Amino acid sequence: MATVKSLSKANKTKVFRRAYVKRRLVSTGLFETDWQEISEDIKRWGTIKSEVDTFRASKFRLSTLMLKVANDDGRYNPETDDASLWFGYASRERSLVKIEAGYVDESLGADGIWVRNEFPTDTTAYVGVMSGEILLNDQNSVTLRVKPLTQVFREFPAQLLTGWTSTGITASDFIFMLRDMTDGSSNYLFRPFFGDTTSNWNVSTTTVTYSDLNTSSAKDIIDANCWQVIQKLAESENFVPYVSRSGVFNFGSKTSVTATTAWEFYGINTYNTEYGNTIKKIKNFGFKKTNYYSRVSVRYVDTDTETSYSIVEATMAVAGDNAVWNLGHRILNIENFWIPNTVTADALAQTIFDDASVIRNHLEFTTSFIPQIEILDRIEVSYDSADKSPQSRWDFNNWSPGSDELYWDDSRGDSLVMSSKAFKILSAKINLDKMECDYIVRELDN
């Protein structure tokens, strides 16, 4: 019986990629029930990318999927064109896009009946929303720009939200406020993009009340969109906001990595019968200084006095094993005036310091197609680059086997050796044209 593991390691397998759109009805403004497949129009699939914390702590980038489609028949023309796939529907903008990708196992039974199974069980690789210009050209091709679903939070001013309480709200309350936001006529504003179900909002409950989030006219609300508020709250809670491959919005701790290993990767000179050898290239491995901070400074009061800061730092001492002495101080400055009190600021500074002050290696590598890895998944990597003798070939020989005399040193060196080393995924990229994956991962304690 085929599995994702057996197909991922198989040396000749069939893969599939499918693309779908969901249009909005003119009559209700809501999405149609069924997905419309557009796979046969795709000329270039582009790259799906999701990432957290890869370039700076608590900063999140929304990568764009660029789908290049053939437009010979005008299917991607404006909705006013009767040849358009959107003719009779609402705008092409903010249509949902779904990408499915995986392995397929096909076999013809002795009874003449084909058995066809797709893997993984949930073949959804990405759900996003069309956002950006859709321009026609004389090449009869159109590029559809698809953003993660969190884009819809960018497109709504926080000031227009309702449901504030005068004493302030918690971060999770704010997310629930978004989830339950309506247009005033019981039509949800954000839920339709997330499968129209509350189960696609995976929110960890928080306890800190942000007193500044108490009214739509609060100064930090007026000029912010919902995504900016989410980012600020994520920073305060040391959380990550992201959308899973199946379109579930997650707002939870960035440090809560499951103990279960989601996937094991094997490279040169390592062997595993279950996962096979899938590493194509290790781009780089080592301590990433830019993600290391020995001093975390959280400014949580608007006035610029010493008491406005909560600082946690490592002590510098002139010693060979002192990280600060060896690396110099690296300072992470966080400015967040929503943090309500010293206790919360101290806790946040300590949490970030505990995570950022540990010297951790980062690994960036490329593999053949692995369809089911998520952000923050725990993975293990085994790799053993070719042996290398640091000395002359003369030194290889043991001149006196079985004797201690004349025993020449046969020391070897490896540039890169990892044995079931644990990491968490910070960035996962699937190149749908090359059907290969790129990962940036951060070391965990094994």
Next chain:
Amino acid sequence: MEFLGLNLFNTSTQSTVDSNTATATYLYNRDIVFQWSSDGYDNDLTTSSVTINFGSTVEVNRFAILGHNLKDFTIFYDGTTSNTFSLTTTAATTTSDFSANSDTSNYLRFDTVTLTSITIDMQSTHVADSEKGIGYVFAGELDYELTHLPAASGYKPVFDVKEIKHLIGDGGSRIHTIQEKFNAMIKLTNMTKAVRDSLKSVFDRKDPFNFVPFGTSTGWDEVLRECVWPGKFDLYTFADNSIDAGYKGSIKVEETPF
């Protein structure tokens, strides 16, 4: 070598099956791995039926079923079992009523019949008492038959596989296959003007055509592919210094996406 029009069976509302209605669309999915199969008809004494209702009167002279496991089956039109097709080429039977078929694909040629529906009654299967399965059904009309055949060296059929090759770190290769497509290059020479002009009309088609190089009701090579003719039309080239030598040139066919 035949150039056919489009498959007249192409929408879900046209088909009626007595089981597994959810996969009835597979009957016109050109990837035969997407196969419709019956459910609860794994008995050679139980007949399962598939009916294609075209919704209006259509003309049909070519019918094909691919990727099937049928031994005893009958194909008839307009709901009358005696309305079988009279085959115009050598076959195991003279009509579309098979009793001991061992092929997994059959291509049937017959004189044009005006009809509104075609039914396939399936009785027994190659392996006795199996569910009935059909990978693809084609119903259509001949557009042009190229009787001026190329030399063996002038016909280059290729099953071109779209694949992605991964070079793994240890130097090994891993292949991810996307899909297989049929392409062919056909070089012709000494064609008459009439042949050339007929091929020009195929070239000028705005719709794709279905290409069947060697369609036979038994021992068929199972090549029936929806194709386009890309690039140039070079069949206006004279074959020799004498105009009586006719024309030469090449036909290129490339399969369309599913």
